[in-house]
Amino acid sequence: MTIKDSANAAEVREALGLGEEHREWTEALERTPVGTTEAEIPTGKQLNALLAQLKVPAEDHAELAKAAQKATEPGTAWCWLVERTVAALRATMGLDTPMPSRPALTDHGPTGRWLTLLACLAVVPDVRALHATMEVPDEVSWASLGILGEKVAVRRRTLEEAADGVEAEAETPFPFDDYVLPVFQGRRYRLDGFDCRASNDSIDVRLPHGTxxxxxxxxxxxxxxxxxxxxxxxxxxANGVKFGYTGISCYVGSWINDPAVADFFPEDHEIRRFTSAYQYINNRGPGPADKTGLTxxxxxxxxxxxxxxPADRATALRLTPTTPVQRAVLEHLKAGNHWALNYSGQAIWDYSPFPRRSA
Known part of the structure; x- marks a missing residue:
């Protein structure tokens, strides 16, 4: 369904059949100024080459190409959404500014499923330009952008493991906006195998799969x-830190900070050696599980x-462990326990330039 160039958020929701849960998101996008630079997404071989460079599984390339074609068709509600999502990413480039929260569009086919990813593809040149001004090495730049494809691969492995086919597809959107979007705002980077994000008052470090x-x-x-x-x-x-007066926390947020790890691994295990290097430990406990039975x-x-x-606890417990770490994760869950996502690390007080360690 086509819409007017001057369409507002309500008209876009009506054209796509979006409910009230999408009001806040679409109205935030409506308030986003759209510049003169169009949201260009590569096509054909160029698109496939970019997807491969971003580590997106080849099995998803064809569906993404169809979604991109539909999302960039002028005068459509999808194009309206993509253009404004791209504009919001460009407006927050280099800033720790949250993007408008996007509800899942699992019942709107490939275009809805991949909408945010398509916007990320359009701003790759913008992110690369920011990286160039920061003199970020090419290998760090592309490794960071490749976080996108790694998260798509997580989704694909989840679907392949699920036994309920179409239902699993509907319940497994691309749910990593809060993780991936900072990459395309120039705030999250893959450094030494870690995913590190500079927020307003701290550095958040995560341990990705496969590293x-x-x-x-x-x-x-x-x-x-x-x-x-x-x-x-x-x-x-951004505006969160008064340099010279307030400490910066550089913390690792991970399940491995749960004290229960000691029940499965000896003190000389690499995970235990890793966590023993922290300056401070923040043990808040696992907290309550959500409706899926997972924390x-x-x-x-x-x-x-x-x-x-996995979609829920029952699905998770059906996984087959093949490594000591996988066995530890599942044994803890099968015993009726939950893992805590604790944040532990270092406090930084010295803001003078700090020389890199020699290799």
Missing amino acids: QPFGILPDVAWAHEIHYFFRRLPHRY PGDRDALEHAFGQM
């Missing part, structure tokens, strides 16, 4: 090195160990 980060200890020197990287940002930590810590443990995001 082996435990050979690097998160000590004070490591924290300063990460902080030194983020001092290149044009806006550094944020459970989901973090399952994704980190298995590279999957």
Whole structure:
């Protein structure tokens, strides 16, 4: 269904059959100024090449190409949404400004499923330009952008493991906006195998699936090195930190910070050595599970160990462990317990330029 060039959020929702749960998101996009630079998404071989460089599984390329064609058709509600999502990303480039929250569009086919990813593809040149001004090495730049494809691969593995086919497809959208979008705002980077994000008052470090980060200890020197990287940002930590007066936390958010890890691994295990290097430990406990029977810590443990995001606890317990870490994750859950997503790390007080450690 086509819409007028001057269409508002209500008309877009009506054209796509979106409910009230989409009002806040679409109205936020309506308030986003759209510049003269169009939201261009590559096509054909160029699109496939870009998707491959971003580590998007080849099995998803054809569906993404169809979604891109539909989403960029002028005069459509999908084009309205993509253009404004791209404009919002460009307006927040280099800033820790949250994007308008987007409800899942699982019942709107491939275009709804991949809408945010398509906007990310359109701003790759903008992110690369920001990286160039910061003198970010090419390998770090592309490794960081590749976080997008890795998250798509998590979704694909989850679907392949699920036994309920169409129902699983409907319940497994691309749910990583809060993780992936900071990459395309120039705030999250893959550094030494870690996913590091500069927020307004801290550095948030996560341990992605498929990496082996435990050979690097998160000590004070490591924290300063990460902080030194983020001092290149044009806006550094936005408006949240008064330099010289307030400490910056460089913390690792992970299930491995749960004290229960000690029940499964000896003190000399690489995970235990890793967590022993923290300056402070923040143990808040797992908290209550959501309606799926999983806590944020459970989901973090399952994704980190298995590279999957099971829909619920029952599905998670059906996974087949093949490594000691996978067995530990599942044994804890099968015993009726939950994993905590704790944040532990270092406090940084020295804001002078800190030289990189020698290799």
